Amino acid sequence: MKHLELTEDEQRTLREMGVFHPHPRTRMRAQGILRLSQGLTLQKTADEFGVHLNSVEQWRQRWSKLGLAGLYEGRHTGRPRKWTAQQQQAFGELAVSEGGTVGALLRQVGQNQDRVPISENTAKRYLKEMDFTYKRYRYSLKKSEIKKRSSTPAK
DSSP states (O other): OOOOOOOHHHHHHHHHHHHHOSSHHHHHHHHHHHHHHTTOOHHHHHHHHTOOHHHHHHHHHHHHHHGGGGGSOOOOOOOOOSSOHHHHHHHHHHHHHHOSOHHHHHHHHHTOTTSOOOOHHHHHHHHHHTTEEEOTTSOSEEEOHHHHHHHSOOO
16 A cells, blocks of 8 residues: 655644544544554554444545545435325425314324325424424414515515
């Protein structure tokens, strides 16, 4: 393996990222690249950070290929949503027209057989994404007023 050469600016940036970056894995990668540039082997770097040898090799390859951008993590995909955007929109429209609690809305939706059942927490998350909120003194849904005001054009 050839020695990893860094400029003064790259070293300074990596030192600062290794201390101040908000994401701990990015901090670790920045410190790892610095250690590799100081002559530490892949195995010693892996042992120092408690990661697998292949991880350090990937850090080095991504640094060589992408530079500073190679230290950041890619997007993590999660489980796909149970309901389509159209089903979520219809649920929001039902909440506007009927109101009430999430449980009552889900029972009403449960009568339709075309939807996959979802939990109350998932339904609450869908409604929150559509700017619905709960009033503390009443357990019913309310469309957020902030969104309505910002969507009206100023005169």
